[in-house]
Amino acid sequence: xxxxxxxxxxxxxxxxxxxxxxxxxxxxxxxxxxxxxxxxxxxxxxxxxxxxxxxxxxxxxxxxxxxxxxxxxxxxxxxxxxxxxxxxxxxxxxxxxxxxxxxxxxxxxxxxxxxxxxxxxxxxxxxxxxxxxxxxxxxxxxxxxxxxxxxxxxxxxxxxxxxxxxxxxxxxxxxxxxxxxxxxxxxxxxxxxxxxxxxxxxxxxxxxxxxxxxxxxxxxxxxxxxxxxxxxxxxxxxxxxxxxxxxxxxxxxxxxxxxxxxxxxxxxxxxxxxxxxxxxxxxxxxxxxxxxxxxxxxxxxxxxxxxxxxxxxxxxxxxxxxxxxxxxxxxxxxxxxxxxxxxxxxxxxxxxxxxxxxxxxxxxxxxxxxxxxxxxxxxxxxxxxxxxxxxxxxxxxxxxxxxxxxxxxxxxxxxxxxxxxxxxxxxxxxxxxxxxxxxxxxxxxxxxxxxxxxxxxxxxxxxxxxxx
Numbered sequence: 001x002x003x004x005x006x007x008x009x010x011x012x013x014x015x016x017x018x019x020x021x022x023x024x025x026x027x028x029x030x031x032x033x034x035x036x037x038x039x040x041x042x043x044x045x046x047x048x049x050x051x052x053x054x055x056x057x058x059x060x061x062x063x064x065x066x067x068x069x070x071x072x073x074x075x076x077x078x079x080x081x082x083x084x085x086x087x088x089x090x091x092x093x094x095x096x097x098x099x100x101x102x103x104x105x106x107x108x109x110x111x112x113x114x115x116x117x118x119x120x121x122x123x124x125x126x127x128x129x130x131x132x133x134x135x136x137x138x139x140x141x142x143x144x145x146x147x148x149x150x151x152x153x154x155x156x157x158x159x160x161x162x163x164x165x166x167x168x169x170x171x172x173x174x175x176x177x178x179x180x181x182x183x184x185x186x187x188x189x190x191x192x193x194x195x196x197x198x199x200x201x202x203x204x205x206x207x208x209x210x211x212x213x214x215x216x217x218x219x220x221x222x223x224x225x226x227x228x229x230x231x232x233x234x235x236x237x238x239x240x241x242x243x244x245x246x247x248x249x250x251x252x253x254x255x256x257x258x259x260x261x262x263x264x265x266x267x268x269x270x271x272x273x274x275x276x277x278x279x280x281x282x283x284x285x286x287x288x289x290x291x292x293x294x295x296x297x298x299x300x301x302x303x304x305x306x307x308x309x310x311x312x313x314x315x316x317x318x319x320x321x322x323x324x325x326x327x328x329x330x331x332x333x334x335x336x337x338x339x340x341x342x343x344x345x346x347x348x349x350x351x352x353x354x355x356x357x358x359x360x361x362x363x364x365x366x367x368x369x370x371x372x373x374x375x376x377x378x379x380x381x382x383x384x385x386x387x388x389x390x391x392x393x394x395x396x397x398x399x400x401x402x403x404x405x406x407x408x409x410x411x412x413x414x415x416x417x418x419x420x421x422x423x424x425x426x427x428x429x430x431x432x433x434x435x436x437x438x439x440x441x442x443x444x445x446x447x448x449x450x451x452x453x454x455x456x457x458x459x460x461x462x463x464x465x466x467x468x
Contacts, residue, residue, distance in 0.1 A: 005356065006137075007212025007432070009130035010155055014434040016123035017162040018441050025116050026173055032114045033175065037096065038107040039120040040170075043163060044093050046127035050156050051090055053134045054142055054149050082201065083153070085194045089186070090160060094167065094179035104128075127159065136216035138358075147207030154202035158439050161195040164188060165445055188447050199439060212432070213294070213357050229331045233342035236288075236353040242342075243366035246335040250274065250373035252380055264388040265381035266374075268319040270332050271389075274374050275313050277340045278367070282306035284343050285363060288353035295360040301422050302364070305371055308416050315409045316378075320392040320400055364422035375416035382410065 027033055108125055112118045134142070134152065142148040168188055170176050186194075231245040232238065252265050286302035289295045346353060355363060381389050382403040390400035391409075403409050 004129065004133075004215070005212060006130050006133040006214040007209075009126045009133060010212070011432060011434040013123050013126035013130060013159065014432075014438040016119045016126065017159065017166075018434065018438045019119050020116065020123070020166055021162060021438075021441050021445055023116065023119075024169060026169065026175070027114045027116055029114070032112060032117045035107045035110075035112060036117045036120050037175065038102060039117070039124040040163075040166075041096050041101065042104060042108065042124035043120070043127055043159075044090075044095065046124070046131045047156055047159055047163070048090050049131040050134060050152065051087060053131065053140070054152050054156075082194065082198045085186075086153070086157060086160065086198055088184065089164075089191050089194065090156075092182055092184035092186075093163065094176045094181040097178070097180055133214050133216050134211065137214040138217040140214075141208070142211050145208065147205065148210055150202040150206040151209055151211050154199050154206060155435060157195045157199040157202060158435060158442065161192055161199070161442050162438060164191055164195070165442065165447070168447060192442075192447060196442070215356055215358050230334045230338050233338055236346070236351075236355055237359065239285075239339070239343075239353070239355075240359065240362040240366045242335065242339050243363065243370055246274075246332065246339065247366060247369035247373050249329060249332045249335055250370060250377055252373065252377040264321070265377040265384075266329075266332075268316070268321050268389055270329070271316055271319065271374070271378050272313075273333060274336050274370075275309055275316060277336045278370060278374070279306055279309040279313060280340060281343060282309060282367065284347070284353065285367065288355065289360060291352060291354060294357045295355065298360050298364050298422065302367070305367065305419065308412065308419065309371070312409075312412050312416065315412060318391060318393040319389050322388045322390060361422065368419070368421045371416055371419065375413045379410060379413040379417065382413075 027036065108121060112121060134140070142152050167176060229245075229249075231242040233242045250266070282302045282305045286299045286306065289298040289302060343353070345351075378389075381387055383405065387402060389403070391403050392400040
C-alpha cells in the first residue's frame, strides 16, 4: 500500500483551490450547491484542525484520534500577534448549523459532474488527508520546532486566504446567508492582508520542510502478517517489521537473562546464512533506495553495509561448531529465509521496492539492528572462553584453531558492530509548485469582483473648500 505524504496532499489541494479561484463559476443545481457547501465545510474543518496541530486553535474540539494538547510553540514574531489573528480569522469563518451537517461520506464519496463542485470535493479530500497526515504522524517536530511550524503555518495562511476569496463570491449570491458566524469586526481586505503577511513571514522563517514528508502512522495488523514466530513479508511495506523481528532473534543473550541456558550465541551455519542473505538484501535495498530522489541518500548506507558483509563472508566460510548436539535457534533461519525469499520473489515478478522516505528510514534502522546484532553475537561467541566456534580452514595443519583477538575476522566484526546507525535525512526544501502558484494567484486576485481603477475616485467638493 502506498501512503501519500502531507506535501503531496497539500499540492493537490492547492491545485484544486487555484482552479476554483481562476474559474469564477457557481452551480445552479440545488443538489450541487448542497454538496458544494458541505465540501466547503470540510475544508474549513481541515484548516482548523491543522491550526490545532501547531498549537494555535484553542476552539477546535479534539477528536479521539488527536493527541492531547501540547503547549503552544513559540514561533518568533508570530505568537500573540499574527498567530492570534490567523486563529481568529479561521474561527470567524461561516459554518453550517449543526442540525444541517451530514456525514462526510455522504458528500465526499460521490463524484460530481459539475467541475466546480468536483474541485471543492477534491480540495476537501486533500486538505482532510493532509491534516490527518500531520495529526497522526509518528513524529511531529512542528509542535516543538519553530522553523518547522512556520512551514505548516504558511500553508494554512495561503489556504485560508483562498477560502476567504471563494467565500466572498458565495456571499454575493447569498449562499452563506444561513450560515452561523461570530461577530468579527475585521473586514475582508484586512483579513487578506493579515493572511498574506503571515504567509510571507512564514516563508522567511521556515527552516525545515520536514512536514512535507509526514505520513500517518499505520497500525500493524499483527494477525495478518505475523505467524509465530515469523513475520511474513507480502509487500515492501512489511520488510522493516520483518528485519526488526530478525534483529530480535539475533540479539545476544547475557548470563543474567532468564532464558539463557549456556547455549552458543550463534552457530556457524546461522552466521553464514544471515551474512549471505543480508548481503543480498543490502544490495537490493540500495537499488530500491536509488529509485527515488527522496530516498537516494540511503543507497550509500546500504552499499557501505554490503561492502563489510562481502568482506566478512569468505572469512567465516570455514567456521565449524565444536558441538553440534546443541539445537540452534531455528527462528533465525525461518525469519531470514522469509525475508530472502520474499525479496527474490519481488524481483522475479518485477515488483519494485518503492518506499516512502519515512519507511526507508525504518528499513535502514532495522537493517542496522540486524547487522549490529549479527556482528556482536558472532564476535562474542568467537572470543568467549568456551567458544563453540573454531576456524577449520585447511591451512591449519594441526586441526581447527580458535579465533583470537586482533585477527582479521575479529577486526571485520568490530568494524561491522561499529558502523554508524542511519541518520535522519537532512530536511530538504521541497518544490511546492502548486502552493506557490496558488499564492501567486491570490496576489493577483482582488477582493472585489470589480477591478480597482488606477486612481481613487474623485471626492465631491464641500461648500467651504475650493473646487478644482
